[in-house]
Amino acid sequence: MENQVFRHQPEYWSTTIEQSGWLTRDENNPNGWVFAPPFFCPQVYAYIHEQLGEVRYSPKVSARALKGKNQTPVKGVKNMLAVSSAKGGVGKSSVTVNLATALAKAGARVGILDADIYGPSIPLLLGLEGAQPESNDGKTMEPLVAHNVYANSIGFLQPPEEAAIWRGPMASKALMQLLAETNWPDLDYLLIDMPPGTGDIQLTMAQQMPVTASLVVTTPQALSLRDAHKGISMFFHVDVPVLGIIENMSYYVCSSCGHRHRLFGEQGAEMLSQATKLPLLAKLPFDQNVNVCNEKGNDLQQLDCPSAGIYLSLAEQLSTRLYFNSGERAEPIAVEVL
Numbered sequence: 059m060e061n062q063v064f065r066h067q068p069e070y071w072s073t074t075i076e077q078s079g080w081l082t083r084d085e086n087n088p089n090g091w092v093f094a095p096p097f098f099c100p101q102v103y104a105y106i107h108e109q110l111g112e113v114r115y116s117p118k119v120s121a122r123a124l125k126g127k128n129q130t131p132v133k134g135v136k137n138m139l140a141v142s143s144a145k146g147g148v149g150k151s152s153v154t155v156n157l158a159t160a161l162a163k164a165g166a167r168v169g170i171l172d173a174d175i176y177g178p179s180i181p182l183l184l185g186l187e188g189a190q191p192e193s194n195d196g197k198t199m200e201p202l203v204a205h206n207v208y209a210n211s212i213g214f215l216q217p218p219e220e221a222a223i224w225r226g227p228m229a230s231k232a233l234m235q236l237l238a239e240t241n242w243p244d245l246d247y248l249l250i251d252m253p254p255g256t257g258d259i260q261l262t263m264a265q266q267m268p269v270t271a272s273l274v275v276t277t278p279q280a281l282s283l284r285d286a287h288k289g290i291s292m293f294f295h296v297d298v299p300v301l302g303i304i305e306n307m308s309y310y311v312c313s314s315c316g317h318r319h320r321l322f323g324e325q326g327a328e329m330l331s332q333a334t335k336l337p338l339l340a341k342l343p344f345d346q347n348v349n350v351c352n353e354k355g356n357d358l359q360q361l362d363c364p365s366a367g368i369y370l371s372l373a374e375q376l377s378t379r380l381y382f383n384s385g386e387r388a389e390p391i392a393v394e395v396l
């Protein structure tokens with residue numbers, strides 16, 4: 059990677075960014091610094107640009123492949139993230155799609171494997187209902203693409219009204235096949251929309267797939283939180299790190315008075331976060347924009363609404379946490395303060 063040269067406010071670097079551990083002095087050069095940013099995200103550089111004034115050019119950093127605990131990695135896929143919820147209907151698929159488009163908007167290459175074999179909703183949420191993956195060699199499938207996100211789903215291979223009635227081992231086998239027989243392009247992140255629950259199927263999938271880390275989606279109701287706790291225990295059990303908790307439909311902002319109504323209770327996800335020592339990564343509002351985008355298969359990131367912004371910062375936070383949790387260092391960039 060080329061050397062980067064930043065001109066202004068070296069004191070800002072030393073006080074703020076250096077504390078984060080991303081910037082360290084270059085032992086071989088008294089004016090030199092080594093910058094090892096965990097981000098692939100252009101927004102971060104826009105921020106640095108704002109803080110530091112003139113920056114000669116924007117560095118470009120790509121996501122690293124981080125070590126998963128299980129199995130051999132899937133060809134072309136750097137990081138696989140399981141999005142799970144122990145309960146159905148909490149918005150897991152919605153979170154998967156909106157997080158994927160946010161990661162794509164931030165500059166990452168993203169795919170989705172719809173592993174929710176009993177209710178595959180990714181085709182609908184991506185506006186791809188009725189589409190079918192093509193095969194160039196009669197053996198593997200080309201993923202479908204919408205909003206810069208590559209996807210494959212059992213839903214593309216069977217009519218939507220025919221819910222799969224497979225038993226456990228068959229279901230996980232079908233899923234592994236779908237994962238392995240899709241010609242994924244080079245991806246920074248492949249998000250897996252897991253089937254809801256913590257039964258045998260979910261356990262087998264979490265064990266068999268080379269998952270880097272997982273995210274647990276819940277709503278603030280006590281029932282959902284209790285089940286989310288079970289889901290977290292399941293991932294601990296199979297040694298898949300849980301990056302954090304996402305609370306969906308956390309509150310509703312009244313369009314007339316702007317008041318935040320907590321429809322399903324308060325502080326539940328915070329308590330789960332404390333009990334499990336996992337970070338609460340985002341509180342997503344109940345938002346009609348999200349629902350309409352989902353139903354029409356539109357990209358939420360095309361709208362100028364608070365939910366789109368929350369998803370974008372979730373995407374950035376997630377890539378950072380993945381990096382720090384992995385214990386890996388990004389490729390360093392030499393920086394010379396003039």
Ligand SMILES: Nc1ncnc2c1ncn2[C@@H]1O[C@H](COP(=O)(O)OP(=O)(O)OP(=O)(O)O)[C@@H](O)[C@H]1O
Binds near residue numbers: 148179343350
């Ligand atoms: N934040 C939100 N605001 C408004 N509507 C939402 C929000 N999140 C999800 N929804 C809506 O809630 C419904 C259920 O969402 P979704 O299908 O993503 O849940 P799920 O947990 O994946 O369900 P299942 O377990 O059945 O697969 C959908 O109609 C979706 O559009």
